[in-house]
Amino acid sequence: MRGPVVSTNTAAPVARGSRRSRASTSRNSGGRSELRIALFFIAPALLGFLAFYLFPTLRGFYFSMTQYNLLGTPKWIGFDNFAKLGKDTLFWNALWVTLEYVVLNIGFQTVIAILLAVLMQRLTQSTLLRGALLLPWLISNVIAALLWFWLLDYQIGLANQFLEWIGMSKIAFFADEAWAIPTMAFVNVWRHMGYTALLVFAGMQTIPKYVYEAASIDGSSEWSSFWRITLPLIRPVLAMILVITVTGSFQVFDTVAVTTRGGPVNVTRVIQYYIYQKAFGEGQFGYGSAISVVLFAILAVLAALQLRLLRAGESDLA
């Protein structure tokens, strides 16, 4: 590796030469000339980053300290929004139902994904099968939600026809208070299980074959090989998958927005839907921003915890 500092010194006379010769030896002239070119190349992305990532992040914190109904100008009110949050039972309810949703969604999704990945590895490497499992992930949340809204319809949906056929009573999946959140979780598990399985499967390909062979010679059964080898060795991959899926799961919105819209009563009024309603439906933009700050904080803490607990940085393979 040639460091830029070293090459700046050696190439100094060249750099003072004509424009043409400088360009022709740009690899050696290092530092200065490439900075200007680099700035040119990252300029659009940098603008996008500053305008639509950094600026709104800072502004989001600012809005959370204001009273703002989208029409006038934001009025600074300090931490009033957060004080109000503490007493807002709908907010705590939203937090609670979201948590319930996340636990169900991630719990089932992760277990099923690992199961499918192990099955794929043992049974077949078929691209066709992997493609089929990926299908639900390709369609939008909105379509998945509407499709299951129909399949789980109380009157004539396929699922309830099936329940009747095996002699059980019908279930109002989206309308029953006890079933609404599990149903939302199910729809999203259905959409993501194949995709997550492929991620886990990809992680499992990094485990060298000889590890399994050695275990098998030592008389280890498939079952214990899974617990002793597979699971510990895909831990870093699993940690990354968990961070990504948990973060995504907390921001569930589409499924709720096109089916129950928060009902029945408040059982599916998840946190992002509540933010949406406050900020855009009820003109309390500052208050909505305050809730999004809380969500941001929760996600940051959770991500840090997961990475630490699962020691994502280190691999047992090393």
Next chain:
Amino acid sequence: MATIEATAIADAQQRRRRRRLAPGRIAAWVVMIAFLALTIVPFLWMIRTALSTTRSLPSDPSSLLPVDFTWGAFERVLGLSSQEKAIAEGGSGASVNFWLYLRNSFIYATAVTLGQVFFCAMAAYAFARLRWPGRNLVFGIFLGALLVPPIFTSLPNFILIKNLGLLNSFVGMVLPSFLMTPFAVFFLRQFFLGINHEIEESAALDGAGPWRTFFRIILPMSVAPLTTLGILTFITTWNDYFWPLLVGNSEQTKVLTVALGVFKSQTPAGSPDWAGLMAATLVTALPVLILFFAFARRIIDSIGYSGSK
């Protein structure tokens, strides 16, 4: 000698294990097929329903074939059916501007994809191939944007787009993801890092500047990852709901997902037009499914490598 023996033992064990595990293998296939069925059957039911007559659906709700077969639902969705016919078959009779929403979805997804892939390729080139002070720091800061949840930036971005007077315009919808996403920069940088330095150096000796190197060497050599990223970006953008709902809710900019979202609330108190709804979801999903079937292997292989999309 010892190795041969060891392999022989291992082979024998493996053979024994395979025989012993035959019932296990069958059970594994049963589980796998059950999950495949759970994945595929809803799609088949979607097609079956879309080809049925809505009014006849309750008469035979568990029929595996379309009930009272008709293309009527598709005709309704595509605006080819008269109002009387639509109502007779169980539609709402309200006209759906499906073609307009389809156009809008195409404009939105295509613009985002082209801009994002090109500008992120430029940035990735600077991060992977050029040497400049602060390169890794800036890259790290870019990646930091991954940590901010989209909902958090969506609210202030909405205000920004509103203040710029760009609400309900394609420019406003496209802008936030047009110039960069951290994922796209990261994804392309990984590929650009792997390109051999010698190729660039010989180009530099021939007098090619960075701009020409980027266009004539880096981009042509990276057609595969650029296509993969393009497909993934197009699919994600096509499926977007929240952002277009916020800033593109007028008739002229409404995309398919947003239009589908209101479909349910439009139906009168009675039973929804299920056949029409399923036909509409099918046509909405079609472009993405076609893309997938065309590039299936590439998309499947990219998952796991890319990790987060």
